[in-house]
Amino acid sequence: MTTVALKPATMAQALTRALRDAMAADPTVHVLGEDVGTLGGVFRVTDGLAAEFGEDRCTDTPLAEAGILGTAVGMAMYGLRPVVEMQFDAFAYPAFEQLISHVARMRNRTRGRMPLPITVRVPYGGGIGGVEHHSDSSEAYYMATPGLHVVTPATVADAYGLLRAAIASDDPVVVLEPKRLYWSKDSWNPEEPQSVEPIGRAVVRRPGRSATLITYGPSVPVCLEAAEAARAEGWDLEVVDLRSLVPFDDETVCASVRRTGRAVVVHESGSFGGPGGEIAARVTERCFHHLEAPVLRVAGFDLPYPPPMLERHHLPGVDRILDAVARLQWEADN
Amino acid sequence: MTVMEQRGAYRPTPPPAWQPRTDPAPLLPDAEPYRVLGTDAAAQADPELLRRLYAQLVRGRRYNVQATALTKQGRLAVYPSSTGQEACEVAAALALQERDWLFPSYRDTLAAVARGVDPVEALTLLRGDWHTGYDPYEHRVAPLCTPLATQLPHAVGLAHAARLKGDDVVALAMVGDGGTSEGDFHEALNFAAVWQAPVVFLVQNNGFAISVPLAKQTAAPSLAHKAVGYGMPGRLVDGNDAAAVHEVLTDAVRHAREGGGPTLVEAVTYRIEAHTNADDATRYRGDAEVETWREHDPIQLLERELTARGLLDEDAKQSARDAAETMAADLRARMNQDAVLDPMDLFAHVYAEPTPQLREQRDLLRAELEAEHADQEGTHR
Ligand SMILES: Cc1ncc(C[n+]2csc(CCOP(=O)(O)OP(=O)(O)O)c2C)c(N)n1
Numbered sequence: 001m002t003t004v005a006l007k008p009a010t011m012a013q014a015l016t017r018a019l020r021d022a023m024a025a026d027p028t029v030h031v032l033g034e035d036v037g038t039l040g041g042v043f044r045v046t047d048g049l050a051a052e053f054g055e056d057r058c059t060d061t062p063l064a065e066a067g068i069l070g071t072a073v074g075m076a077m078y079g080l081r082p083v084v085e086m087q088f089d090a091f092a093y094p095a096f097e098q099l100i101s102h103v104a105r106m107r108n109r110t111r112g113r114m115p116l117p118i119t120v121r122v123p124y125g126g127g128i129g130g131v132e133h134h135s136d137s138s139e140a141y142y143m144a145t146p147g148l149h150v151v152t153p154a155t156v157a158d159a160y161g162l163l164r165a166a167i168a169s170d171d172p173v174v175v176l177e178p179k180r181l182y183w184s185k186d187s188w189n190p191e192e193p194q195s196v197e198p199i200g201r202a203v204v205r206r207p208g209r210s211a212t213l214i215t216y217g218p219s220v221p222v223c224l225e226a227a228e229a230a231r232a233e234g235w236d237l238e239v240v241d242l243r244s245l246v247p248f249d250d251e252t253v254c255a256s257v258r259r260t261g262r263a264v265v266v267h268e269s270g271s272f273g274g275p276g277g278e279i280a281a282r283v284t285e286r287c288f289h290h291l292e293a294p295v296l297r298v299a300g301f302d303l304p305y306p307p308p309m310l311e312r313h314h315l316p317g318v319d320r321i322l323d324a325v326a327r328l329q330w331e332a333d334n
Numbered sequence: 335m336t337v338m339e340q341r342g343a344y345r346p347t348p349p350p351a352w353q354p355r356t357d358p359a360p361l362l363p364d365a366e367p368y369r370v371l372g373t374d375a376a377a378q379a380d381p382e383l384l385r386r387l388y389a390q391l392v393r394g395r396r397y398n399v400q401a402t403a404l405t406k407q408g409r410l411a412v413y414p415s416s417t418g419q420e421a422c423e424v425a426a427a428l429a430l431q432e433r434d435w436l437f438p439s440y441r442d443t444l445a446a447v448a449r450g451v452d453p454v455e456a457l458t459l460l461r462g463d464w465h466t467g468y469d470p471y472e473h474r475v476a477p478l479c480t481p482l483a484t485q486l487p488h489a490v491g492l493a494h495a496a497r498l499k500g501d502d503v504v505a506l507a508m509v510g511d512g513g514t515s516e517g518d519f520h521e522a523l524n525f526a527a528v529w530q531a532p533v534v535f536l537v538q539n540n541g542f543a544i545s546v547p548l549a550k551q552t553a554a555p556s557l558a559h560k561a562v563g564y565g566m567p568g569r570l571v572d573g574n575d576a577a578a579v580h581e582v583l584t585d586a587v588r589h590a591r592e593g594g595g596p597t598l599v600e601a602v603t604y605r606i607e608a609h610t611n612a613d614d615a616t617r618y619r620g621d622a623e624v625e626t627w628r629e630h631d632p633i634q635l636l637e638r639e640l641t642a643r644g645l646l647d648e649d650a651k652q653s654a655r656d657a658a659e660t661m662a663a664d665l666r667a668r669m670n671q672d673a674v675l676d677p678m679d680l681f682a683h684v685y686a687e688p689t690p691q692l693r694e695q696r697d698l699l700r701a702e703l704e705a706e707h708a709d710q711e712g713t714h715r
Contacts, residue, residue, distance in 0.1 A: 030498075056498055061525070062521075062524050062525055062528055064520075064521040064524065064525070066487065066517060066518055066521050067487050067490075067518075067521030067522065067524065067525045069487075070484065070486070070487025070488060070490075070491065070518060070521065070522065071487045071488070071490050071491030071494060071522075071525050072491055073487070073488045073491055074487065074488040074489060074490060074491020074492035074493070074494070074495065074505070075491040075492065075494065075495040076491075077470075077476070077488065077491070077492050077495075078491075078492045078495035078496055078499070079495070079499075080495045080498075082491075094517070097481065097484060097518070098484060098487070098518075101481045101484060102481075102484060102488070105465075106477075107683050107684070107685070107686075108465070108683045108684055109464075109465035109466045109477055110465070110466045110469070110470055110477060110683075111464060111466070111679075111682075111683050112682065112683040113469045113470060113471065114470050114471070114477070115686065146684055147684055147685070149685070169686075170686045171685050171686050200689070200690075246689065247689030247690055247691060248689070248690070248691060249690075250690060250691075251690075
């Protein structure tokens with residue numbers, strides 16, 4: 001028997017596999033969105049699903065985000081599990097009314113009688129040279145809406161595991177897919193049985209003792225790179241990948257910060273009113289007596305997402321992260 | 335060869351002949367709203383159905399009056415009365431089979447009640463003890479919807495899902511004239527037509543969206559005309575003629591059930607009361623207009639028809655009134671009981687499992703309640 005060398009899979013392929021496995025396991029799972037059928041989605045995440053499961057299960061809808069999510073609400077009311085694709089972060093905004101006024105609160109307003117198991121997949125974030133409206137980090141809006149779970153994978157394995165968990169959840173889940181990691185590969189082996197990640201647990205991606213980088217989604221690889229670079233300075237950085245923004249894993253995050261005594265929150269979206277403020281506040285409230293320095297934020301600037309030729313100045317990179325870590329040292333030494 | 339000669343030699347390929355996708359003629363609404371009462375068509379109507387409609391109209395009117403009275407007693411925060419529009423409300427409920435679904439807006443409490451929802455549970459949204467008091471699955475009535483037109487795509491999705499499952503279920507979605515200007519109205523109609531979903535859209539054109547008259551809402555010849563652009567039939571009906579609304583809706587529901595796709599029905603009616611008890615209608619309309627419409631009252635119209643045809647005697651009228659009075663007395667009595675609320679319910683239905691963050695907040699509230707309780711015990715002693 002010859003062993004064929006496995007081609008490492010991309011995050012996009014893992015997402016496709018998650019959708020296919022979920023659809024095969026549960027006939028109530030339906031995929032709908034713009035161009036998800038014949039084309040397989042503009043990022044090809046739904047590739048092959050219409051051919052395999054038919055157009056009733058993987059449906060090209062009219063071009064209308066509120067309509068896509070609004071009809072998904074009705075489908076969920078009737079016992080289906082719709083998985084909705086929003087083509088790009090900024091094009092999900094027309095659907096916010098449905099998301100906020102109905103998807104997020106139907107369980108609550110009906111006293112639990114009408115839960116809506118809807119998964120909303122949103123490719124998000126920058127770094128791919130997209131033109132205007134193709135690079136927004138919209139997580140703060142979703143996080144601020146009670147009734148939604150919000151997850152964002154950073155690895156190929158998590159992309160699979162979190163999407164499966166989202167589809168299996170009886171509550172609506174927004175899956176923020178870092179589009180700049182769609183083509184990233186890691187050691188995920190598609191031939192092996194896959195695990196479904198419980199929603200709400202952060203992981204320590206890299207243990208360290210000097211400080212904790214708290215991050216998620218597209219910034220995880222950047223933080224890992226920063227941690228490598230930091231070794232030259234003699235700093236041993238721990239990297240915590242949140243994976244789930246709602247619910248938030250205070251336990252893992254705070255255990256790490258209590259060990260290291262210093263923390264920097266890293267994300268692409270703007271810092272004012274952004275996720276980092278919430279995370280810094282939570283960490284400060286819980287770990288104040290363990291902190292050697294204030295919790296710092298390294299985030300995108302507070303501006304509309306910049307044009308692609310300037311985005312590298314906006315996105316938090318290794319240097320900006322290391323500068324922040326240096327400031328933590330200074331605060332501690334003085 | 336000159337440029338002109340070259341041009342002359344150029345023969346562009348003619349584009350393929352253009353074909354309309356759908357013949358618009360059968361989709362167009364009639365010029366006049368369809369009427370049954372007081373016309374020759376009335377003789378065809380089933381007397382039993384007319385009597386049922388009558389009893390429901392009387393009950394509905396009584397409900398509107400009672401609920402409005404409850405706002406004055408502070409038992410309801412607000413009530414958007416459907417007085418004058420009862421024919422639409424009742425016909426909506428009676429046109430459906432048990433397995434069908436109703437998607438009402440905030441003004442359509444009566445339709446929900448006529449479909450079997452407990453009269454008190456239908457009012458929890460307006461009383462303020464819970465958003466949706468009833469179980470939507472029990473009578474297949476979606477929660478009363480406050481954001482305008484957002485329930486319309488839900489109806490489409492549900493009907494579509496039912497059809498995918500092989501169930502012959504129809505969804506009836508109700509919206510006001512103002513709601514037809516919202517984007518969700520457009521998206522829902524378009525999805526429904528493209529998917530040929532078994533949905534009926536009922537627009538109750540009651541003349542106003544709070545204070546804004548229809549003329550400032552749309553420039554369309556009628557709201558029913560909007561259907562043509564989506565490729566579905568539009569029907570115009572006298573919304574105060576219960577027999578006509580029932581017939582048109584029943585046809586549309588049957589059409590949808592048989593796979594014919596969606597229909598848009600515009601029922602022309604009038605909102606006799608103000609937008610809600612909190613609104614001052616004298617700021618935007620005159621009494622004369624209201625009086626004209628009072629003379630076209632849905633109950634009177636039906637009563638006249640039934641009486642003229644000897645289908646309704648004093649006894650039958652009295653028993654309809656008695657039944658309505660019993661309902662109102664029961665509603666009054668139960669609404670006058672103070673609602674018993676458990677504040678811990680706040681946390682019960684946000685997620686299937688509360689997040690760790692919600693668990694912390696729940697513990698905080700529990701401690702506050704225990705302290706409050708201990709204080710009260712202390713003062714009582
Ligand atoms: C999206 C949205 N915008 C505004 C409102 C506030 N509002 C409540 S009722 C109403 C008028 C609605 O008029 P119409 O659709 O004609 O229904 P009617 O009240 O006449 O039954 C408005 C503007 C709302 N409920 N939802």
